[in-house]
Amino acid sequence: MQQDSKQIIKGLPRRIALMLLDCGLIVLCYWLAVMLRFDSGDAYKRVLTIRAMAPMLAYVLPIYMIVFWFGGLYEIMWEYAGMRDLARLTCLSGLATGIIMLFDLFYHSRPISGAVLIFGAVFNTAAIAGVRFLWRLCRTLHDARVNKPEDDTPLLIVGAGNAGAWAVNLCKNKNQSFGNPVCMVDDDLTKKGLRVQGVPVRGTISDIPELVRKYHIVEIVIAITTLKGERLSEIINLCNSTHCRVRMLSDPQAVDENGNPVAAGFRELNTADFLSRDEIQLNNAQISEYLHDKIVLVTGGGGSIGSELCRQIMRYQPRRLLIFDIYENCAYELETELRNKYGAEAPVITLIGSIRDKQRLDEVFETYHPSVVFHAAAHKHVPLMEISPAEAVKNNVFGTK
Structure with a gap:
């Protein structure tokens, strides 16, 4: 008091x-x-x-x-x-x-x-x-x-809406260092010639290459959080053609895996930004219900597709994960990786065998009784299989059968 x-x-x-x-x-x-x-x-x-x-x-x-x-x-x-x-x-x-x-x-x-x-x-x-x-x-x-930011990298900001204004504000924050916004672009022609917190809107998105040369731009920040799919991919390709560093404004409403807000700033491009469609959001609750405390078998578990399936399955805490593969080296390396990540007692079992061996498969099912099976064992290199079509049929057709 x-x-x-x-x-x-x-x-x-x-x-x-x-x-x-x-x-x-x-x-x-x-x-x-x-x-x-x-x-x-x-x-x-x-x-x-x-x-x-x-x-x-x-x-x-x-x-x-x-x-x-x-x-x-x-x-x-x-x-x-x-x-x-x-x-x-x-x-x-x-x-x-x-x-x-x-x-x-x-x-x-x-x-x-x-x-x-x-x-x-x-x-x-x-x-x-x-x-x-x-x-x-x-x-x-x-x-x-007095508090001029140390980073005076010339930036071009794509988008002169609310997100663009937020990006400018981040750059001018004396406690952070994101660069110096020189100009902005937006496809809304009514905004051309206006200013957002002192930063002028110089043209449309198609003018980016010309503006990069004119203002000696080093970095481009895409600040349109609602932009998705094919249009976003087009803009990214246009920005990359200028050979400038290209980053995205982080979504103000984005959260991490723990539900915490993502720190405000600019992020690097990721693979989802290049999709010609909207990124598919997984229903984690439904997946967890499907896999949690279940015995899961992954055939071809040591391969490129099967190994990634195993990594994702382990996130949902299965009762037991069975890695079934004919090639022991990759299967063993995957098992070691999962035990290093989830502990020596992780419920991972590596089983060697071929999906073309019905007796071996019967033995696996009778011993472990898996309730979920992901079938990823197959020959998938098309040029090689065109040379050896009989092997492709044996493995991909009769093995699957």
């Missing part, structure tokens, strides 16, 4: 300074409202109104300050302020104006018109917000000069 009191006292000078600044702005804005309300032809009435307003300040300013104070205006950190904070200021200013008008109505002491009060409220809101955001801008520019 004592610590909280010290923090409040420490913040009082800032709040008092802001209150004094706001009082000055309110007086100035009401004077401006009177000057605009009565043009040069009503100079005498304008002087009378200004004289009549002077005594009003004795209650106008306290009403504004009380409303602003209890409305939380002086608790806002304006360096991080957004539209909600601006809306709060607008509502508080309107509330204060309404209280002033009610006060005048009850005491029949309104020396000026309601129009002046309303104009003054509008000007107050604009002035108070404007001063704060101007200070924020000056501070941002100062920080940009």
